[in-house]
Amino acid sequence: MRVVVPYAATDPKTRLADALSADERTAFAEAMLADVLAAVRATGREPELLATAPVAADAPVTVDDRPLTEAVNAVLAETDEAVAIVMADLALATPDAFGQLFERDGGVVIAPGRGGGTNALVARHPEFRVDYHGTSFLDHLAAAQEVGAAVEVVDSHRLATDVDERADLAEVLIHGGSEARRASATRAAEPRATRKSLEWLQSAGFSLASDESRVGVVRDE
């Protein structure tokens, strides 16, 4: 199975512009990408990048400047092999979560994002094509049905959490260190697992803040 990670290399994460400068969005997107690539690799598979522009990354890179849907569909059209499409902003992804996705049988296996998106999928049916943005989860269910593919849906908090907006940064601060906390509670001698996106947010001065109704983030300038 190929594991393809689409990556907007130029001006990424524009919906985080109210929290991060342009350079910071690039640096944070790179940190999330590194976490995703490491988690994929820990499942025993080699990820490949499908990027809008050349990018220095620890994986082979194909540059395709077409919009996301077109670029991904070109990959699906060029191979009959199973292809996993894994987004680069899944900052909480773990090898276990990706393993559940990759190992699940089905012509099309979908890990929906909160809000109706498609954060990761596996396409085994040769005629299945993607249509991202909007409620792409529902669109992908319909597209799979149209080509007669059996669909499986992966119910995973870690794969459902893509980091798009300021409020999503709180998810990284809440859950991004939980494996390390568990590891240090049970196996004190083992090195602390590090998640680059969590480290980046912390070193940029972000921390959790809550009032009586909701949890968010604040930043020490």
Ligand SMILES: Nc1nc2c(ncn2[C@@H]2O[C@H](COP(=O)(O)OP(=O)(O)OP(=O)(O)O)[C@@H](O)[C@H]2O)c(=O)[nH]1
């Ligand atoms: N190859 C490719 N990847 C893309 C493109 N647009 C987004 N991506 C990637 O697709 C995934 C989902 O991206 P989005 O959250 O929808 O878009 P984004 O550009 O990261 O962020 P926004 O600017 O806030 O919409 C991420 O891995 C992006 O890096 C594109 O046009 N081409």
Ligand SMILES: C[C@H](OP(=O)(O)O)C(=O)O
């Ligand atoms: C790629 C797109 O991501 P979103 O714009 O929902 O973050 C989708 O999941 O269809």
